[in-house]
Amino acid sequence: AQTVTQSQPEMSVQEAETVTLSCTYDTSESDYYLFWYKQPPSRQMILVIRQEAYKQQNATENRFSVNFQKAAKSFSLKISDSQLGDAAMYFCAYRRYTSYDKVIFGPGTSLSVIP
Amino acid sequence: ETGVTQTPRHLVMGMTNKKSLKCEQHLGHNAMYWYKQSAKKPLELMFVYSLEERVENNSVPSRFSPECPNSSHLFLHLHTLQPEDSALYLCASSQGRDSSSYNEQFFGPGTRLTVL
Numbered sequence: 001a002q003t004v005t006q007s008q009p010e011m012s013v014q015e016a017e018t019v020t021l022s023c024t025y026d027t028s029e030s031d032y033y034l035f036w037y038k039q040p041p042s043r044q045m046i047l048v049i050r051q052e053a054y055k056q057q058n059a060t061e062n063r064f065s066v067n068f069q070k071a072a073k074s075f076s077l078k079i080s081d082s083q084l085g086d087a088a089m090y091f092c093a094y095r096r097y098t099s100y101d102k103v104i105f106g107p108g109t110s111l112s113v114i115p
Numbered sequence: 116e117t118g119v120t121q122t123p124r125h126l127v128m129g130m131t132n133k134k135s136l137k138c139e140q141h142l143g144h145n146a147m148y149w150y151k152q153s154a155k156k157p158l159e160l161m162f163v164y165s166l167e168e169r170v171e172n173n174s175v176p177s178r179f180s181p182e183c184p185n186s187s188h189l190f191l192h193l194h195t196l197q198p199e200d201s202a203l204y205l206c207a208s209s210q211g212r213d214s215s216s217y218n219e220q221f222f223g224p225g226t227r228l229t230v231l
Contacts, residue, residue, distance in 0.1 A: 033218070033219075035219055037222075043224070044222055044223065044224045044225075045205065045222040046222070047219050047220075047221075050219060091158070095218065102160065102163065102171065103160075103220055105157050105158040106157065107155075107156070107157045108157070
């Protein structure tokens, strides 16, 4: 069975600095999708960034980028120039390529941004 | 309205009450989901509906009863709940039945449920 692990329950970063959130996963599949979701306090969960396993190039969305290491089954999220609005729970998630209906979520990392 | 909406946003109920949570998606998606989010626990997938057919039920107690009358609406009927059922209940939707796309899930704001 697939599992997703986030080893950092809480992280903090100084405003304007860079922070990296870790995620590892376990799967025997070769094709799959990986996601990072953000859930601000009392607000809706939204997709931050996504990556297809067969793509070697790391995904980037503005200040958010990933370091995808397929062999190591690692999918970390880097947030550059951190802003106060980045404070949230961040969830790493995995979906099998052929499974449209099931996403496995990690336990989450709570990110605080210090002014 | 756009996206995924949920009502009510907050609900307090006694253990003998019967209530329903409602979810509506305006994205033209074919799959809808119920998740339970408790403090310090990973998101727990409860139910999955694809084209109005329930395709997954993760050993959820029968006091939770889902209903999907059409591809845009999803309900979670609650009866004789326990205090440990207090949590944030999240609804999500996705395109479904299309493995060629990312098929990421779009979430609603959730219903904060408190069972007294």
